[in-house]
Amino acid sequence: MDRDDADSTTPDRPRISDATLRQFTGYTMKRAFNVVQADVNAVLEEFGLRMVTYSALAIVGDNPGLSQSQLAQALAIERPNLVVIVDELEGRDLVSRDRVPTDRRTYALQLTSEGARLLARATEAVRRHEARITEGLNAEEEAILVSALKKIEATDIRRS
Template identity: 55%
Template sequence: MKKAVTPAQESTEVTKVSDATMRGFVGYQIKRAFNVIQDDLAKTLKPFELRMLTYTALVLIVDNPGMRQSQLADAMDIERPNLVVIIDELERRELIVRDRVPTDRRAYALKATLAGRRLYEKSVAAVTAHEERLLRGVDKDTIATVLAAMKAIEKAKRDGS
């Protein structure tokens, strides 16, 4: 016996997808905004032959000369084996060097080369311009509120909340 189909159950062609329910979730909104930022950042970093992760690693190494690979992995919140690929790429491009730590022969201290520091300066300037362009029209108080919210979310995760 065939069930009667109500008008609500009939198949209709969707002409525009509504994500109204999803837009009510902070995580979804953050992800959508991140997609915009990430896409523009990739285009910004392309002339420097950097990706978001290699750029992040280079900046952290320049800002923290002598840091160990394990410290970099922790700072970037990535697994140490995944970091090796990033470090190898930066070293292959002669942007950084790995020096053995005299007190721990298993550890390496990471330092930027002159070429690495020069690329850092140019790429940081480009990323600064990228952020200014994307955040044009967003007032400083709103940006401060968003940054505080992001920090609170991170802290809640660290604290196990």
């Protein structure tokens, strides 16, 4: 994946073609998303966060008091795997597990004040990352990009 400026020192390196795959929008989506993912992970690393943990903070922030099951569904990850994520966030005092009086099985998740502060800072950094990533797009292109992606997302057959 390194571009070839075919400088004189390098031996002949015939460009590898991905023509067959490039006919597929899905392939281009994957290539583009790989770039986004690498960049956003680098950004979040400065806050000690990964994509999942940042997303978890954002969802909890938008839905204070939600249960772990609801959070798992929103993040599209399995319940057992969510436990360790919440463990981590709780251990760092970013999220609190509060008992619910009406149903003592469930926890109500909430951001701590430190969690809210970290989320705000990280969100600002992600916004700058987004601006970098989409700097080549004008407003109309980005609007169509987003709406097209949403239409693709809506073709999902699964979903209980």
